[in-house]
Amino acid sequence: EDQVTQSPEALRLQEGESSSLNCSYTVSGLRGLFWYRQDPGKGPEFLFTLYSAGEEKEKERLKATLTKKESFLHITAPKPEDSATYLCAVQAQAGTALIFGKGTTLSVSS
């Protein structure tokens, strides 16, 4: 069964304290892995797409990496405005629907 697991469920950081979020997946043929940011009461905002192992994408303080079993979202020197829930989703070979993880809720305090 295709599955996406994100860890930790919640993460509290001090401003400037770098860390990483994990997304482990088991799918029958990965076609794409997607990272989203979701603020309370809003829809998910697209961050990155990764298609193959070894691929990396960067945007401001965020960097996403992909291996054959997991993806990491690295946050460098986070700021309070980076506080949000980060969702990981995969698209498997067989279908078109995204399979979402439960998300990691990040809180950054100043």
Next chain:
Amino acid sequence: GAVVSQHPSWVICKSGTSVKIECRSLDFQATTMFWYRQFPKQSLMLMATSNEGSKATYEQGVEKDKFLINHASLTLSTLTVTSAHPEDSSFYICSARLTGGYQPQHFGDGTRLSIL
């Protein structure tokens, strides 16, 4: 680019009424749109996949007569919650995907539905 607009953002209505939610792709054409439901502190649960000009594909356990989906054009899909009851109260989110390859889905800002 890739902006998805969803309306209304919040609706409160009485039990038994029907509620229509619109999802529009503003700057791109979307042959496929998706409807999700999200419970508090939970991830997104796919309800149905909507393809322009054809019937929607519903996920297992989702009542197609309760949740009517219409995708009449390449930029508009609607979700109608018929004869809504308090248990239908939730956060509904739509998304649209650009055509070609394995493109990401772009999401609207969701609709908070409260049935009294």
